[in-house]
Amino acid sequence: MTRAAERGDCLGSRIVMMPFLKSLPRFRRFLFVIPVLALLVWAMIPPAKLNSPRSLFHSVKGSSKKSSDKILRYIDPLVGTVNGGHVFPGATLPYGMAKAVADSDNRAEAAAGFVSDDSRIQGFSHLHDSGTGGSPSLGNFPLFVHPGCPEDDFAQCKYTTIGRAVPRIEGSATARPGYFAIGLNNSVYAEMTASEHTTLYRFNFAKEAEVASHDAIVPNSPLILLDLVDLGNSRSGGDIQVDPQTGRITGNGSFSPSFGTGSYTAHFCADFTGAEIRKTGTFLQLNVTDEIQAFGQLATNYFIPSGSAGGWIHFNRSASGQIMARVGLSFISVQQACHNAETEIPDFGFEGVVKASENAWKDKLSVVKPDHSGVSDEFLTTFWSGLYRALISPQDYTGENQLWKSDEPYYDSFYCIWDSFRAQHPLLTIMDPAVQTKMVRSLIDTYKHEGKLPDCRMSFSKGYTQGGSNADVVLADAYVKNLTEGIDWALGYEAVVSDAEVEPRDWSTSGRGSLENWHKLGYIPYDDIDSNGTGPMSRAVSRTVEYAYDDFVIALMARGLGHKGDETKYLQRSRNWKNLFNPEQDDRYRNEDGRVIMSDFKGFMQPRFRNGTWRYQNTRLCSPIYQQHVCYFDTQYDTYEGSPWLYTFYVPQDMASLIEALGGHDTFVERLDYFHSSGINYMGNEPNFLTTFQFHYAGRPGRSNYWLHQYIPGQFNASVNGIPGNDDCAMGAFTAFAFMGFYPVAGQDVYLLTAPMFRQVSLKTPSGKLATLRNIRGFDAPRYDNIYIHSVKLNGKPYTRNWITHDFFVNGGVLDFVLGSVESDWGTRNEDLPPSLSTGLLD
Ligand SMILES: *[C@@H]1O[C@H](CO)[C@@H](O)[C@H](O)[C@H]1NC(C)=O
Ligand SMILES: *[C@@H]1O[C@H](CO)[C@@H](O)[C@H](O)[C@H]1NC(C)=O
Ligand SMILES: *[C@@H]1O[C@H](CO)[C@@H](O)[C@H](O)[C@H]1NC(C)=O
Ligand SMILES: *[C@@H]1O[C@H](CO)[C@@H](O)[C@H](O)[C@H]1NC(C)=O
Ligand SMILES: *[C@@H]1O[C@H](CO)[C@@H](O)[C@H](O)[C@H]1NC(C)=O
Ligand SMILES: *[C@@H]1O[C@H](CO)[C@@H](O)[C@H](O)[C@H]1NC(C)=O
Ligand SMILES: *[C@@H]1O[C@H](CO)[C@@H](O)[C@H](O)[C@H]1NC(C)=O
Ligand SMILES: *[C@@H]1O[C@H](CO)[C@@H](O)[C@H](O)[C@H]1NC(C)=O
Numbered sequence: 001m002t003r004a005a006e007r008g009d010c011l012g013s014r015i016v017m018m019p020f021l022k023s024l025p026r027f028r029r030f031l032f033v034i035p036v037l038a039l040l041v042w043a044m045i046p047p048a049k050l051n052s053p054r055s056l057f058h059s060v061k062g063s064s065k066k067s068s069d070k071i072l073r074y075i076d077p078l079v080g081t082v083n084g085g086h087v088f089p090g091a092t093l094p095y096g097m098a099k100a101v102a103d104s105d106n107r108a109e110a111a112a113g114f115v116s117d118d119s120r121i122q123g124f125s126h127l128h129d130s131g132t133g134g135s136p137s138l139g140n141f142p143l144f145v146h147p148g149c150p151e152d153d154f155a156q157c158k159y160t161t162i163g164r165a166v167p168r169i170e171g172s173a174t175a176r177p178g179y180f181a182i183g184l185n186n187s188v189y190a191e192m193t194a195s196e197h198t199t200l201y202r203f204n205f206a207k208e209a210e211v212a213s214h215d216a217i218v219p220n221s222p223l224i225l226l227d228l229v230d231l232g233n234s235r236s237g238g239d240i241q242v243d244p245q246t247g248r249i250t251g252n253g254s255f256s257p258s259f260g261t262g263s264y265t266a267h268f269c270a271d272f273t274g275a276e277i278r279k280t281g282t283f284l285q286l287n288v289t290d291e292i293q294a295f296g297q298l299a300t301n302y303f304i305p306s307g308s309a310g311g312w313i314h315f316n317r318s319a320s321g322q323i324m325a326r327v328g329l330s331f332i333s334v335q336q337a338c339h340n341a342e343t344e345i346p347d348f349g350f351e352g353v354v355k356a357s358e359n360a361w362k363d364k365l366s367v368v369k370p371d372h373s374g375v376s377d378e379f380l381t382t383f384w385s386g387l388y389r390a391l392i393s394p395q396d397y398t399g400e401n402q403l404w405k406s407d408e409p410y411y412d413s414f415y416c417i418w419d420s421f422r423a424q425h426p427l428l429t430i431m432d433p434a435v436q437t438k439m440v441r442s443l444i445d446t447y448k449h450e451g452k453l454p455d456c457r458m459s460f461s462k463g464y465t466q467g468g469s470n471a472d473v474v475l476a477d478a479y480v481k482n483l484t485e486g487i488d489w490a491l492g493y494e495a496v497v498s499d500a501e502v503e504p505r506d507w508s509t510s511g512r513g514s515l516e517n518w519h520k521l522g523y524i525p526y527d528d529i530d531s532n533g534t535g536p537m538s539r540a541v542s543r544t545v546e547y548a549y550d551d552f553v554i555a556l557m558a559r560g561l562g563h564k565g566d567e568t569k570y571l572q573r574s575r576n577w578k579n580l581f582n583p584e585q586d587d588r589y590r591n592e593d594g595r596v597i598m599s600d601f602k603g604f605m606q607p608r609f610r611n612g613t614w615r616y617q618n619t620r621l622c623s624p625i626y627q628q629h630v631c632y633f634d635t636q637y638d639t640y641e642g643s644p645w646l647y648t649f650y651v652p653q654d655m656a657s658l659i660e661a662l663g664g665h666d667t668f669v670e671r672l673d674y675f676h677s678s679g680i681n682y683m684g685n686e687p688n689f690l691t692t693f694q695f696h697y698a699g700r701p702g703r704s705n706y707w708l709h710q711y712i713p714g715q716f717n718a719s720v721n722g723i724p725g726n727d728d729c730a731m732g733a734f735t736a737f738a739f740m741g742f743y744p745v746a747g748q749d750v751y752l753l754t755a756p757m758f759r760q761v762s763l764k765t766p767s768g769k770l771a772t773l774r775n776i777r778g779f780d781a782p783r784y785d786n787i788y789i790h791s792v793k794l795n796g797k798p799y800t801r802n803w804i805t806h807d808f809f810v811n812g813g814v815l816d817f818v819l820g821s822v823e824s825d826w827g828t829r830n831e832d833l834p835p836s837l838s839t840g841l842l843d
Contacts, residue, residue: 067176067177067358069358069362070372071361071362071365071366071384072176072177072358072361072362074377074380074381074383074384074385075176075177075361075381075384075385075388076175076381076385076718077089077090077175077176077177077180077385077388077389078116078173078175078720079381079382079385079386079389079718079719079720079722079723080131080389080720080721080722080723080727080731081112081114081115081116081720082109082115082116082117082720082721083720083721084109084684084725084726085131085721085722085723085725085726085727085731086109086111086112086130086131086132086133086726086727087112087130087131087389087723087727088101088112088113088114088128088129088130088131088392089101089112089114089116089173089175089180090102090113090114090128090175090180090192090194091178091179091180091192091193091194091199091354091357092128092178092194092357092392093178093194093195093196093357093360093361094360094361094364094391094392094435095391095392095393095394095395095396095411095435096194096195096196096395096396097127097196097197097329097395097396097397097400098126098127098194098195098196098197098198098199098327098329099126099127099128099130099138099194099199099392099395100124100125100126100180100192100193100194100199100200100201101113101114101124101125101128101180101192102114102121102123102124102168102173102180102182102190102192103121103122103123103124103125103139103142103231104117104119104120104121104122105119105120105121105122105161105162105165106119107136110136110139110231111129111131111132111133111134111135111136111137111231111258111726112128112129112130112131112132112137113125113128113136113139113231114173114180116173116720118167118168118170120165120166120167120168121165121166121167121168121182121184122142122144122161122162122164122165123139123142123143123144123161123164123227124142124143124144124145124190124192124201125138125139125140125141125142125143125230125231126140126141126194126199126268126327126329127139127140127141127266127329129258129393129413129415129458130389130392130393130727130729131389131392131393131726131727131728131729131730131731132258132259132415132416132458132726132728133259133726133728134258134259134415135232135258135259136230136231136232136258137231137232137257137258137259137415137458137459138230138231138255138258138459139230139231139232140228140229140230140235140253140255140266140268141226141227141228141229141230141251141253141266141268141270141310141327142226142227142229143201143224143225143226143227143270143325143327144164144224144225144227145184145186145188145190145203145222145223145224145225145323146158146164146186146188146213146218146222146223146224146225147186147187147188147205147206147211147213147218147220147222148210148211148213148218148219148220148221148222148223149218149221149223149314150216150218152218152219152221154223154279154281154288154290154312154314155288157223157225157288157312159225159227159283159285159286159288159308159310159312160285160286160307160308161227161229161233161307161308163286164225166184166185166186166214167184167185167214168182168183168184168185169182169183169184169185172189177357177358177361177388178193178194178353178354178355178356178357178358178360178361179191179192179193179354179357180192180193184214185214186212186213186214187205187206187211187212187213188203188204188205188222189203189204190202190203190204191203191204191350193350193353193354193357194353194357195344195345195353195356195357196340196344196396197328197329197330197337197340197341197344197400198326198327198328198329198340198341198344198345199326199327199329200324200325200326200327200345200348200350200353201324201325201326201327202322202323202324202350203222203224203322203323203324203325204321204322205220205222205317205318205321205322205323206220206321207220207317207321208220209317219317220317221278221314221315221316221317222275222314222315222317222318222323223312223313223314223315224272224312224313224315224323224325225283225310225311225312225313226240226249226251226268226270226310226311226312227308227309227310228240228251228253228304228308228309228310229307229308229309229310230253230255232255232256232258233306233307234255234256234258234306235253235254235255235306235307236253236254236255236263236306237253237254237296237303237304238251238252238253238254238295238296238304238309239251239252239253239294239295239296239297239304240282240294240295240296240304240309240310240311241293241294241295241311242280242281242282242293242294242311242312242313243280243293244277244279244280244293245277246271247271247272247277247280247313248269248270248271248338249268249269249270249310249311249313250267250268250269250270250334250337250338251267251268251295251296251310251311251334252265252266252267252268252334253265253266255459256461257458257459257460257461257463258458258459259415259416259456259458259463259464260456260457260458260459260461260462260463260464260509261461261462261509262460262461262462263461264331264402264459264460264461265331265402266329266330266331267329267330267331267332267333267334267336267337268327268328268329268330268334268337269327269328269330269334269337269338269340269341270325270326270327270328271325271326271341272313272315272323272324272325272326273323273324273348274315274318274320274322274323274324275315275316275317275318275319275323276315276316277313277314277315277316278314278315278316279313279314280293280311280312280313280314281293281311281312282294282295282309282310282311282312283308283309283310283311283312284304284305284308284309285307285308285309288312293311295309324348324350326341326345326348327341328340328341328342328344330400331397331400331401331402331460332400332402336400361388361391364391364431364432365384365387365388365391366764367431367432367763367764368387368431368736368740368761368762368763368764369761369762369763369764369770370383370739370740370758370760370761370762371758371759371760371761371774372758373759374759374779374780374781374782375757375758375759375781375782376781376782377718378713378717378718379712379713379718379739379757379781379782381718382712382713382716382717382718382722382735382739383735383736383739383757385718385732386716386731386732386733386734386735386736387431387732387733387735387736388732389727389729389731389732390424390427390428390729390730390732390733390736391428391431391432391729392729393413393415393729394411394412394413394414394415394439394442395411395412395413396409396410396411396435396438397410397411397412398410398411398438398442401460402460403449403450403460404449406445406449408441408442408444408445409438409439409441409442409445410442410445411438411439411442411443412457412458412459412460413457413458413459414439414443414454414456414457414458414463414471415456415457415458415463415728416455416456416457416463416464416466416728417454417455417456417457417470417471417474418455418456418465418466418467418468418470418686419686419726419728419730420474420686420728420729420730421470421471421473421474421477421746421747422686422687422689422690422730422746423686423689423730423733423734423737423743423744423746424728424729424730424733425439425474425477425478425746426477426733426744426746427733427736427737427744429477429478429481429483429806430763430809431763433483433766434485434766436478436483437478437483437484437485437486437487438486439474440474440475440478440483440487440492441486441487441488443471443474443475443495444475444487444488444491444492444495447491447492447494447495447498448491450462450510451498451504451510452469452495452498452499452504452510452511453469453471453472453475453495453496453498453499453510454471454510455467455468455469455470455471455509455510456509462509462510463509464508464509464633465507465508465509465510465511465512465535466633466640466641467539467542467543467546467640468512468543468546468547468549468550469496469499469500469510469511469512469547469550470546470550471495471496471499472496472499472500472550472553472554473549473550473553473746473747474746475492475495475496475553475557476496476553476554476556476557476747477553477744477746477747477748479492479556479557479560480556480557480560480747480748480749480806481749481806482806482810489557489561490561492557493557493558493561493563496550496553496554496557497554497566498511499511499512499550499554500512500550500551500554500570500573501515502515503515503516503530503532503533504533505532505533505534506533506534506535507533507534507535508534508535508536511533512543512547512550513530513533513534513535513537513543514528514530514537514540514543515532516530516531516532517529517530517610518544518547518573518576521579521610522573522576522579523540523544523576523579523580523608524540524543524544524547525540525607525608525609525610526540526607526608526609526615526638527609527610528540528610529610536633536634538635538636538637538638538640539631539637539638539639539640540580540607540608540638541580541605541606541607541617541638541639541644541647542638542639542640542642542647542650543640544576544577544579544580544605545577545580545605545647545650545651546650547573547576548573548574548575548576548577548651548653549574549577549650549651549652549653549747551570551573551574551576552570552571552574552653552747552837553747553748554566554570555567555569555570555571555574556747556748556842558570559842571837571842574653574654574837575654575837577605577650577651577654577658578657578661579608580605580606580607580608581603581604581605581606581648581661582603582604582605582606582608582614583602583603583661584602584603585602585603585604585606585614585616585619585644586598586601586602587599587600587601587602587604587619587620587645588619589618589619589620589626591626592626592627599674599678601662601667601670601671601674602663603648603661603662603663604619604644604645604648605639605644605647605648606638606644607638615638617637617638617639617644618643618644619643619644619645620643620644620645620680621637621639621643621644622637622639622641622642622643623642623643623645623646623679623680623681623682624679624680624681624682625678625679625680626643628682641685641687642682642685642687642688643680645675645680646675646680646681646687646688646691647687648662649672649675649690649691649694650687650690652690652745652746652747652748653748653836653837653841654836654837654838654841655694655697655834655836656697656833656836656837656838656839657836657837657838659697659698665698665699665700666698668697668698669695669698669700669703672691672694672695672698672703673703675691676691676692676707676710682724682725683711683715683716683724683725684715684723684724684725684726684731685725686728686730686734689730689734689743690743690745692704692707692708692711692743693708693743693752693754695707696752696753696802696803696827696833696834697833697834697836698833699827699828699829699830699832699833700823700828701752701753701754701789701802701826701827701828702787702788702789702823702824703823704752704754705754705755705787705788705789706787708738708754708787709784709787711738712735712738712739712757716731716734716735716738738754738757739756739757739758739761740756740757740758740761740763740773741753741754741755741756741757741758741761741773741815741817742754742773742804745834748835748841749805749806750803750805750834750835750841751803751804751805751806751808752802752803752834753789753792753802753803753804753815753827754789755775755786755787755788755789755817755819756773756774756775756817757781757784758775758781759774759775759779759781760772760773760774760775761773761774763809765809765810765811765812766810767810767812769811769812770812771808771809771812771813772812772813772814772815773815773817774814774815774816774817775816775817775818775819776816776817776818777818777819778790778817778818778819778820779819780819785821786819786820786821787819787821788819788820788821788822788823788824789817789818789819789824789826789827790818790819790820790824790826791817791818791824791826792815792816792817792818792826792827793814793815793816794808794813794814794815794816795813795814796814796816799815800826800827800829800831800832801827801831801832801833801834802826802827802828802832802833802834803833803834803835
């Protein structure tokens with residue numbers, strides 16, 4: 001009998017009691033009426049209030065309140081968890097390997113596990129990526145929790161991914177740094193946190209003898225299962241063992257990466273406390289047994305097919321109402337997974353792990369010190385949440401590298417460098433140079449052991465290369481900003497030169513393709529014949545402009561390292577963008593209704609045959625206004641995830657020459673304005689970021705400020721759908737730079753200045769000094785009418801250049817801004833413009 005049914009009985013007895021009351025003396029009646037009234041009130045509370053999944057959520061939720069810390073309170077990890085953001089909102093340390101969250105069954109959106117919609121929750125897993133495109137990543141070994149099984153029979157609980165999924169309680173998802181919680185419609189309230197390589201869960205149960213478990217009423221006797229699957233259902237093989245005495249579940253599996261080739265193995269070690277074990281067993285799809293306690297190599301005759309398979313523990317009702325689950329992870333062995341768990345969280349102390357995580361985040365983020373005054377909570381949340389997301393991946397797998405032994409650090413989830421080289425890595429170089437240095441060492445060590453730098457890397461596997469060999473830019477950016485500690489720059493230089501000179505047999509996952517013609521013709525022809533290697537022969541335009549920039553940054557390194565001949569060679573190749581610039585190409589195209597449309601702009605990057613003849617690609621193809629989704633890794637056009645319109649702006653090494661080629665400053669500004677106002681620009685992708693700031697190169701820094709304030713908050717804001725595309729840990733970096741008042745031209749010692757969106761912001765330099773940007777006049781947040789810079793002083797002296805260099809963030813200093821509501825002539829003269837190859841970038 002359920003509690004709800006019991007209350008029904010009480011209601012019935014009320015009717016029986018009433019005539020009986022009348023026969024009592026008045027005062028006695030009064031005495032009687034109080035308890036009866038109390039009973040009545042209780043009985044009239046709808047059953048749902050007293051004994052529902054929701055009631056548990058409301059009683060436990062107290063621990064989810066906003067942090068009182070002045071940084072952490074503005075971090076909302078749920079920003080970007082719907083609408084393609086693919087953000088991981090769960091518990092993790094900065095760059096942490098263990099990442100705990102509830103996994104949704106919305107496959108299209110669940111790249112990072114959780115989705116802020118009304119999809120079902122199918123488990124709680126411990127490894128994730130954040131903000132990635134591709135298919136769902138990691139999500140291995142999910143736990144799932146039933147509060148009990150129908151008829152107290154373990155075989156009647158649901159075990160498979162599809163069978164066990166239950167709805168969440170609407171609005172119950174709570175996320176803050178180091179902590180994630182959610183109420184399920186099966187009366188389980190799940191809280192989670194994480195240390196470096198271990199996740200810790202606190203599952204809260206009702207105390208009653210019977211509970212509502214979604215579509216059934218079950219006796220309170222929790223069953224926790226651990227499934228060997230991952231989010232992408234990519235597992236092959238694996239082992240699992242349940243110890244019926246201790247309840248320890250250990251095992252492993254082999255899985256596929258989510259956007260690459262190869263496979264990886266992961267291991268786990270799960271322990272539980274808080275309730276007594278009744279029974280243990282295993283399951284294989286729908287077949288559940290308490291007779292078999294191990295699968296795989298451990299039970300010699302039993303190979304586990306892919307799909308749901310795992311172990312389970314049926315517990316007695318928990319006296320405390322809580323069961324703790326601790327899951328150690330390792331990419332080396334089960335033994336190491338157990339060791340990680342035992343050393344990192346020996347006592348199952350949940351609050352301690354949350355606190356340690358909060359402290360780690362505060363420590364990382366406190367190098368940025370903005371003055372919050374005047375800025376709205378919405379904007380503060382946009383800023384801090386973005387900064388926070390920029391430190392979720394790459395992940396520190398040092399000590400967990402299953403591929404080679406090395407004393408160098410090993411970071412994984414460079415997913416993908418094509419996205420992250422532009423803003424995220426430059427941000428880390430300022431905020432966390434020690435870790436950026438380790439990431440560079442890890443990339444160089446990867447070159448040493450795998451023969452090439454990665455362009456994209458996840459789960460010990462090679463990811464697909466989207467365009468150029470852009471790790472070259474990550475290395476060069478670190479090089480020109482003087483990151484040195486422990487970096488073998490001679491080897492780093494060898495790695496980038498290898499990208500430029502030696503074509504790998506399979507260039508779909510590392511290095512560059514079409515190198516013979518790149519060297520010989522100076523562009524990648526549409527009809528390239530490549531006898532040295534294979535890869536997707538598309539993307540001739542976007543690869544050409546990216547290879548040109550990659551060669552430019554190699555020239556910067558060659559210059560620094562004293563390789564004179566190389567410097568000349570790579571500078572020459574950096575001009576190759578000109579070979580695909582067709583000055584006669586107009587912006588005329590047939591729209592989807594068949595009408596021919598044309599703008600006044602002339603001169604676009606276009607594909608070209610080996611014999612030099614131009615080929616036409618619609619200048620707007622793959623932009624939001626014309627067939628946006630036909631330019632991916634496996635499709636055939638000449639620009640990747642963007643239009644010729646977009647790629648025509650990608651000449652960061654020589655914007656002065658590009659501007660000249662496009663008709664001079666005024667025409668360029670008109671064109672860039674048109675790009676931003678016509679719908680051709682898509683801020684949901686990283687190559688588009690820099691175009692917001694390129695007005696600087698044409699003497700109109702004010703226009704950069706203008707568009708920045710359109711995009712924040714129009715496209716980047718604090719709502720759950722508050723980022724326009726996959727986060728890639730990069731969208732937040734873009735936002736953070738915009739708020740602080742500068743934006744990097746990755747690979748160069750150049751930052752473009754915009755008006756800080758804080759009254760003042762200071763960044764701590766590695767030696768403890770401060771680099772401060774402050775608005776001394778005109779700052780008017782939250783209105784932001786005064787978005788234009790009228791004058792700047794650097795350390796007290798007038799400063800008219802619209803850009804600064806990295807030494808500001810090394811040596812510290814003060815930049816004073818005066819703002820106004822109309823564009824001024826600050827930063828507009830030729831001598832104020834950021835440097836270009838043709839105007840002295842190398843002087
Ligand atoms: C949640 O569970 C209750 C039973 O406890 C059920 O009546 C209700 O339909 C469920 N809600 C959803 C959204 O499935
Ligand atoms: C999985 O773990 C078991 C037991 O520790 C071990 O025998 C097996 O080799 C492991 N499998 C892989 C693929 O590492
Ligand atoms: C589970 O609880 C029941 C009653 O509360 C008790 O009799 C039984 O011994 C417990 N079982 C175990 C394995 O502790
Ligand atoms: C189900 O499990 C039992 C062991 O309890 C085993 O004998 C049987 O072969 C399994 N059935 C299937 C279809 O795997
Ligand atoms: C292409 O292959 C040839 C023959 O093996 C080799 O000599 C040449 O260096 C290769 N070119 C590149 C760019 O890798
Ligand atoms: C160049 O090659 C293309 C493709 O093969 C061909 O259509 C075009 O006519 C050629 N141009 C010349 C000038 O031969
Ligand atoms: C917030 O950003 C999203 C995603 O870019 C956008 O769709 C939405 O309109 C923005 N909201 C506001 C209030 O500007
Ligand atoms: C890097 O170091 C060199 C030599 O010590 C110095 O000249 C240069 O200014 C430094 N650059 C930056 C960006 O700090």
